[in-house]
Amino acid sequence: MKIAVCVKRVPDTEARVKIGAGGKAVDEAGVKFVLNPYDEFAVEEALRRKEQAGTGEVVIVCLGPAAAQETIRTALAMGADRGVLLQADAIPADGFEVAKALAAELRPGGYDLILFGKMAVDDYNQQVGPMVAELLDLPCVTSIVHLDLTAGAGVAEREIEGGVEVVEFPLPAVLTAEKGLNEPRFPALKGIMAAKKKPLETKPVALGAGGVEVVALTTPAERTAGKIVGEGAAAVPELVRLLREEAKVI
Amino acid sequence: MAPRFQGVDFYDMDGLLMEEERAVRDTVRAWVDERVLPIIGDCYVAGRFPKELVPQMAELGLFGANLPEEYGCAGLGNVAYGLIMQELERGDSGVRSFASVQGGLVMYPVYAFGSDAQKRSWLPRMASGEVIGCFGLTEPDFGSNPAGLITTARETKDGWVLNGAKMWITNGSTAQVAIIWAKTGPPEDVASIRGFLVPTDTSGFSAKDQQGKLSLRASDTSELVLQDVHVPKDAVLPGSQGLKSPLLCLTQARYGIAWGAVGAAMACYDEAVHYAKARVMFGRPIGGFQLQQARLADMLTEITKAQLLCLQLGRLKDKGAATPQQVSLAKRNNVDMATDVARETRRLLGANGILAEYQAMRHLANLESVYTYEGTHDVHTLILGQEITGLSAFA
Numbered sequence: 001m002k003i004a005v006c007v008k009r010v011p012d013t014e015a016r017v018k019i020g021a022g023g024k025a026v027d028e029a030g031v032k033f034v035l036n037p038y039d040e041f042a043v044e045e046a047l048r049r050k051e052q053a054g055t056g057e058v059v060i061v062c063l064g065p066a067a068a069q070e071t072i073r074t075a076l077a078m079g080a081d082r083g084v085l086l087q088a089d090a091i092p093a094d095g096f097e098v099a100k101a102l103a104a105e106l107r108p109g110g111y112d113l114i115l116f117g118k119m120a121v122d123d124y125n126q127q128v129g130p131m132v133a134e135l136l137d138l139p140c141v142t143s144i145v146h147l148d149l150t151a152g153a154g155v156a157e158r159e160i161e162g163g164v165e166v167v168e169f170p171l172p173a174v175l176t177a178e179k180g181l182n183e184p185r186f187p188a189l190k191g192i193m194a195a196k197k198k199p200l201e202t203k204p205v206a207l208g209a210g211g212v213e214v215v216a217l218t219t220p221a222e223r224t225a226g227k228i229v230g231e232g233a234a235a236v237p238e239l240v241r242l243l244r245e246e247a248k249v250i
Numbered sequence: 251m252a253p254r255f256q257g258v259d260f261y262d263m264d265g266l267l268m269e270e271e272r273a274v275r276d277t278v279r280a281w282v283d284e285r286v287l288p289i290i291g292d293c294y295v296a297g298r299f300p301k302e303l304v305p306q307m308a309e310l311g312l313f314g315a316n317l318p319e320e321y322g323c324a325g326l327g328n329v330a331y332g333l334i335m336q337e338l339e340r341g342d343s344g345v346r347s348f349a350s351v352q353g354g355l356v357m358y359p360v361y362a363f364g365s366d367a368q369k370r371s372w373l374p375r376m377a378s379g380e381v382i383g384c385f386g387l388t389e390p391d392f393g394s395n396p397a398g399l400i401t402t403a404r405e406t407k408d409g410w411v412l413n414g415a416k417m418w419i420t421n422g423s424t425a426q427v428a429i430i431w432a433k434t435g436p437p438e439d440v441a442s443i444r445g446f447l448v449p450t451d452t453s454g455f456s457a458k459d460q461q462g463k464l465s466l467r468a469s470d471t472s473e474l475v476l477q478d479v480h481v482p483k484d485a486v487l488p489g490s491q492g493l494k495s496p497l498l499c500l501t502q503a504r505y506g507i508a509w510g511a512v513g514a515a516m517a518c519y520d521e522a523v524h525y526a527k528a529r530v531m532f533g534r535p536i537g538g539f540q541l542q543q544a545r546l547a548d549m550l551t552e553i554t555k556a557q558l559l560c561l562q563l564g565r566l567k568d569k570g571a572a573t574p575q576q577v578s579l580a581k582r583n584n585v586d587m588a589t590d591v592a593r594e595t596r597r598l599l600g601a602n603g604i605l606a607e608y609q610a611m612r613h614l615a616n617l618e619s620v621y622t623y624e625g626t627h628d629v630h631t632l633i634l635g636q637e638i639t640g641l642s643a644f645a
Contacts, residue, residue, distance in 0.1 A: 014254045070269055186281050189311030189324035192273045
């Protein structure tokens with residue numbers, strides 16, 4: 001089984017990001033970057049499939065700047081076999097441009113399965129996986145929390161409002177991983193050392209600007225101080241009224 | 251849930267680390283956040299070493315991580331090894347001690363003084379956690395003066411017979427094998443000290459946990475008794491000879507301790523900063539008061555100095571140029587520094603600082619042991635004094 005996992009280099013979710021001078025992008029100075037957490041589920045799932053099959057190859061594909069080699073090596077340290085960096089200094093806001101570049105790389109690869117995280121935690125777009133599937137004319141199941149594979153086909157489960165949706169699909173297919181699909185392993189020290197020796201190919205890509213432009217970034221408004229409406233049972237009616245009429249949450 | 255630890259890095263030390271060193275640090279950091287910190291407070295109060303973490307530590311490759319790959323180890327450089335110790339002790343000194351003993355005091359002597367057969371037989375099983383070891387040098391009456399040890403090994407037709415007692419032995423009751431340092435000659439013959447691999451199920455060997463510890467409570471500390479313990483001829487580590495052999499092991503372990511102390515200090519500082527920003531007294535966060543700011547500024551300054559000291563020591567060690575005296579300076583400075591940081595954090599946290607729910611008092615109590623073990627603070631002072639003046643003040 002040949003599996004591709006598409007990953008992204010994103011700011012650490014705990015990092016305190018600042019908006020850069022132009023007001024349209026995050027200031028990357030001093031920010032720690034990590035493998036997108038949802039992509040970790042995708043990498044882990046790919047590794048488990050390969051381990052179960054006892055044979056196969058897991059290829060990490062990443063579009064990003066030269067520094068994203070480190071992101072790829074994190075996945076190689078977890079156990080993936082090789083990496084491909086589609087090197088672009090700037091990633092356009094339009095996911096379609098990213099999807100086209102990834103699809104061009106993946107199309108001739110002969111992959112049985114192409115995995116993504118359900119979204120990148122920097123832009124929250126959830127676009128690129130389904131777009132790649134569409135460009136490659138492959139079936140796509142998003143936000144999966146469980147996966148069973150048989151020869152040439154698979155069954156995936158998605159959590160939906162009030163239930164679980166079970167989706168059957170033929171292989172090859174594109175799947176995007178939701179939290180809960182598995183528990184990603186820690187890269188072991190031997191894996192980290194081995195990752196240095198695994199093949200990592202860099203290919204420059206030229207991306208179009210696409211049809212989406214970031215006009216401005218702003219930080220959320222500061223939270224205002226809370227309000228104490230009273231004490232004890234006597235305060236409950238007023239609390240309920242405010243929750244309903246002012247906060248509009250019930 | 252507490253926010254994930256973001257490190258303490260005021261001087262961009264990350265920029266001085268190689269990518270693989272950061273990767274190693276990050277993987278151990280994440281493991282400590284997820285697996286150690288949620289349970290360690292309870293383990294400490296219960297006086298229990300979290301044995302369930304040992305297979306995970308082995309799987310990550312934390313045991314003997316700076317030893318070569320041919321023995322099943324990770325083959326890391328000394329800075330990466332130090333960063334592992336830093337992150338483990340950020341969890342708890344007991345967890346770091348376990349890894350220090352297994353790697354620096356058990357696997358290292360097998361690697362440095364063992365025969366090929368011993369290395370091939372023991373090291374892979376120790377790296378995988380299948381065999382846990384302990385290091386028996388200190389005796390009830392010989393701590394800072396190990397040259398005086400009175401455990402004996404007498405050669406017989408077919409092996410050796412060991413007699414004596416060891417004390418303050420980390421992992422003593424857990425270990426399947428003990429490295430016992432004993433004199434093969436008369437008590438005054440320090441050059442006759444040799445190391446022996448003694449399986450702990452050998453007849454005449456017993457280990458008993460020491461009770462009533464108010465420090466390192468999440469770690470097993472034992473007393474070993476050897477009464478006519480017969481071991482075969484090949485139990486001796488052939489390359490070990492004289493006191494310098496165990497002292498070389500201690501230099502390895504002390505190097506890791508210098509890094510570990512920084513981890514404990516970072517944990518406390520991080521806790522102090524979060525608390526100072528969140529705790530409101532007199533109508534504003536206590537971090538806004540000058541006295542607390544002075545505490546925090548001192549902590550950050552001392553931690554930063556200690557980090558850079560460790561890093562340079564590690565680079566020297568990679569080149570084979572680090573001296574035992576340089577290791578003494580780092581152990582002495584960093585453990586003392588970390589003890590101060592833990593104490594000041596404990597105080598900044600007010601009454602909350604005495605609770606196991608917070609980390610500071612646990613680290614403070616642990617560091618009082620670390621201050622004393624692996625060469626007391628005072629002994630390292632004398633080692634440096636001798637290095638500076640050329641005059642020994644020991645005896």
